[in-house]
Amino acid sequence: MRLQRHKMGVEDFELLTIIGRGAFGEVRLCRAKATGEVYAMKKLKKSEMLSRGQVEHVRAERNLLAEVDSHCIVKLLYSFQDSEYLYLIMEYLPGGDMMTLLMRKDTLTEDEARFYVAQSVLAIQSIHRHNYIHRDIKPDNLLLDKNGHLKLSDFGLCKPLDCRALSTLHEHEPGSDEEYREPMPMDIEGGRSQPSTREQSHRSQQEQLQHWQRNRRMLAYSTVGTPDYIAPEVLLKKGYGMECDWWSLGAIMFEMLVGYPPFYSDDPMNTCRKIVNWRTYLKFPDEAKLTLEAKDLICRLLCDVDQRLGSRGGDDIKGHPWFNGIQWDKLYEMEAAYKPEVNGELDTQNFEKFDEVSSQPHPSTRSGPWRKMLTSKDANFVGYTYKNSDVLKGMMNSPIAELKKKPQPKRPSIVSLFDNANTGVVCNGEDSGHAHMDYSGRQTDESHTSSFQRKSQVFHSGENGRL
Structure with a gap:
C-alpha cells in the first residue's frame, strides 16, 4: 500500500x-x-x-x-x-535502433529483413487494435532488446481513432504538425520543382547509399526530422487512417534491402515531392538483387490507400507470399536475425x-x-x-521492500508509556517515526491515493480511456 x-x-x-x-x-x-x-x-x-x-x-x-x-x-x-x-x-x-543497425550493415539480407519486417507488422498491429495510429514509423523508432528482438517506440505523434467515426483523420488542430514536417508549397503535387538530373538518374546504388548515410544521423536529430517514411496522404493533408503506418513500413523495407529510402533526395522538400509523385519515382536500382516477392510486397505497401496492403488489417500483409514459412505466434520466441553486442545492463x-x-x-x-x-x-x-x-x-519483492515487511514493534500507547515509566523502561519513540514515512524515508502524503484516482479520471475522460 x-x-x-x-x-x-x-x-x-x-x-x-x-x-x-x-x-x-x-x-x-x-x-x-x-x-x-x-x-x-x-x-x-x-x-x-x-x-x-x-x-x-x-x-x-x-x-x-x-x-x-x-x-x-x-x-x-x-x-x-x-x-x-x-x-x-x-x-x-x-540493442540500439534499426537506424544504427542499417548504418552498420548497409543492407540486410532478405531473411534478416523478413524477420524484422514481420516483427514490425506485429508491433503496428498491436497499436492498431487499440485504435491508435503511430504516424511516425521509421528505423529510429524500432528498438532492439539485448537479444535482437524488435519493439516499437516513440509514440509522441500517435493519434487515437474514434471508433464511432470514419477510419480517417482530418488535420485541423492549430500547430499540430509544425514539428512533424515542413509546410508544403502549392506546386508539390504537380512536381514542377524536380530533383536534379544527376541525383535522379545517374547516382549508382553505392553512391546514393553513401550520400544517404552522410546525412542520415543529422536528419534524425533535427527539429524537422526526415520525411522519407511519411505517406503521401499525410503530406497532402487529405485525411488519412491506419494505412499510413503500412506505407512507412514499406519504405523501411525498401531501405533494409536497398540501403536507402525509396524517395531520398538531397533536399527534404524534393523528397516530399517524390513521395507525392511516387508512381514516377518508385524504382528499384539495377544493382539491388531483390526477389520478385520482395518487390511485390514493397509495391503493394507503397501505393494508393485504397489498394494498399493492410488497409483491411495487418493479416492481409501476413498472408503475402514473401512471409511464407513465418511462424507468427513464435516470432518472439525464436533466435533473432541479429544479436547486438551488449556488455552489461549499463552498456x-x-x-x-x-x-x-x-x-x-x-x-x-x-x-x-x-x-x-x-x-x-x-x-x-x-x-x-x-x-x-x-x-x-516487483518492488514489493525487492530486498528493500522485504526489509519493510519485517514486523515492527507496536507504537507505544499512553498506558504503556506510564507503565514503562513506572518500571524504569525508557521508550525512545524511534518506531513511531516509521508509521509516518514511506519506503524511501520521505513523509507519506495520505491523500495521494485519492488524488491520483481523481487525476486519472480527469486524464482518461475520453472514450476507452483516451483523450
Missing part, C-alpha cells in the same frame, strides 16, 4: 548516460534507487510542449503506453511530472554518444511572453502520473 501511495519523482532515480536528444527533450539511462533496476528516462520540457502545440501528442503517447500491453512495444513503468518537466520511465532496450555502445549539457537556470515563469501560460501549465497535464502494476509487484 505504501508503494502504491508513494509519489514518484526524478529524485527516485540515479541519472546516468544520455542516449538520445531531440527538439523537446532527452532520453537517458537511469537506475531506480529502490530496486537497482535500470530504465530509460524520457524527459520533456513542459514549456516546449505548450509553445509548440504538442500537449495532445504527449497525452496520446502516455495513454497508449499505459493502455497497450504488448511485448512488441516498449513498456512504460512510470510517468510523472514536476514543475518544469514530464517524465516517462520505460524499459531500457540496449550504451549501440546508441549515439551525447555530451552532457550543463543545466541553465530556468527562466522565471513570472516574466516573458509565456508568463500567463506557464503559471497555469500544470493544468494541461493533470493525470499524467502512472505506475505499472507489474512493477509495483
